[in-house]
Amino acid sequence: MSAKSSRPQPPRSSAAVEDYLERILELINTKGYARVVDIAQSLKISQASVTNMIQRMDADGLLKYERYRGMALTASGEALAKNITRRHRILTDFLRLFGLDEELIYHDVEGMEHHVSPPTLNAIETLTVQLRRQPALLARVRQ
Numbered sequence: 001m002s003a004k005s006s007r008p009q010p011p012r013s014s015a016a017v018e019d020y021l022e023r024i025l026e027l028i029n030t031k032g033y034a035r036v037v038d039i040a041q042s043l044k045i046s047q048a049s050v051t052n053m054i055q056r057m058d059a060d061g062l063l064k065y066e067r068y069r070g071m072a073l074t075a076s077g078e079a080l081a082k083n084i085t086r087r088h089r090i091l092t093d094f095l096r097l098f099g100l101d102e103e104l105i106y107h108d109v110e111g112m113e114h115h116v117s118p119p120t121l122n123a124i125e126t127l128t129v130q131l132r133r134q135p136a137l138l139a140r141v142r143q
């Protein structure tokens with residue numbers, strides 16, 4: 001018997017789900033609500049695909065979706081959204097130390113945020129604090 005065939009499905013906190021949660025929380029924080037049309041625009045995906053994903057996330061208990069009233073994150077959806085937002089912020093703060101192009105930073109962070117482990121994230125956060133305290137070292141690193 002192959003181990004592969006009996007392997008359980010991975011949890012739905014995939015990179016795509018994390019991107020949705022990140023965008024939804026951002027929309028709720030800035031506009032007060034998140035609509036399918038706004039998410040579609042922000043992620044550059046069709047509204048039909050967004051609706052599909054939102055319905056799956058509703059079924060997974062990450063949010064509550066009502067076609068004409070929009071959506072609200074559940075407690076677990078919000079916890080995941082805050083976690084991905086935190087990863088995004090820590091990685092962005094770190095890369096900004098090096099004076100890199102903002103667009104490049106955003107692009108890289110959008111990839112890295114899905115893969116970074118908690119211990120690595122903590123190390124990066126600590127390193128960011130330390131580098132900020134040592135401008136001379138930071139200046140050398142930036143060259």
Ligand code: ZN
Nearest residue numbers: 022088110113
């Ligand atoms: Zn992000």
